[in-house]
Amino acid sequence: MNETFRALESIPDVEIRKDEPLARHTTFRVGGPVRLLARPRSESALFALLDAIRELGVPFVMLGEGSNVLAPDEPWEMVVIQLHALGGEWGRGKTVLPPAQLAGNPAAAPAAGENFVYAGAGTRLRDLIRFCVENGLQGLEGLAGVPATVGGALFMNASTSFGAISAPLVHIDLLDAEGSKRTLSRQELSPGYRTMGLPQNCVVLGACFELRPCERSMLQKRVEEILEKRRKSQPLRYPSAGSVFKNPAGQFAGALIEKAGLKGFSIGDAQISKKHANWIVNRGTATARDILELIEKTENEIFGSFGVRLEREIRILDQLYRSPAQC
Secondary structure, eight states, X not given: OHHHXXXXXXOTTEEEEEEEEGGGSSTTOOOOEEXXXXXXXXXXXXXXXXXXXXXXXXXXXXXXXXXXXXXXXXXXXXXXXXXXXXTTOOEESGGXXXXXXXXXXXXXXXXXXXXXXXXXXXXXXXXXXXXXXXXXXXXXXXXXXXXXXXXXXXXXXXXXXXXXXXXXXXXXXXXXXXXXXXXXXXXXXXXXXXBOOOOTTOEEEEEEEEEEEXXXXXXXXXXXXXXXXXXXXXXXXXXXXXXXXXXOTTSOHHHHHHHTTOTTOEETTEXXXXXXXXXXXXXXXXXXXXXXXXXXXXXXXXXHHHOOOOOBSSEXXXXXXXXXXXX
């Protein structure tokens, strides 16, 4: 396996970091070393890297801002790919659309005079929102404060009470499991709670959004209001991965956890936040094991007290990604 990993290091135009601590790349600030962290500097380099990975049978995972994941403490025999260097492949206007690829689906074709923005998967969501605000384009500002790349936000259908990334979506460009480039229109997807309904084992390359003209000052005020509400309601002082559990139908996970008396409960330096019970925070030296034990205890307590099985919103990397996948 060592020789297999070494074969990937010679692919041109790819930054390679060996034994890179994942704690540097996750918002929980936990995670041991991954065998290789790869950052392709161009789309062609990404394709070459993925072709080699598939040919060699090397396990890999796509990682954006690392905001909805828990990385293992132990060394991980995995290739982690980040697309931050491809974030610059974005722009405004109808010319960014691939009309030939959309020709088979007239419903996905834009009308003249409408406003469109295309963003590569590695674009940080905050940068995209800033661009939209500066250019008076409304539709994505509801995601202000969400720590994600466009690729990760699309894969998880990032949403808040102010909006979802699927709402202004026109189409997504991706690589399928066989390495073929495809474009899926919004009508071909089935977005849901924390899912975009994308094909299994695909890699998101970028997406086009249809937005609406709006006064820049109004958009800026809206973003500031949303960020202020997040600061008041969420424990942003400590590293975390946001909401740990999905809300059960007709209920709130945080309310159940608080009702069970777990608010503020700790294992090591991992603590169920005193500010928002559906968040687990790292108060300094928490390990992935501490956090996972706290997650499991919460699940068991909620089921024992209320008969409700909580579903995890965050992804436990070494449990879920033992084969190629996107996160």
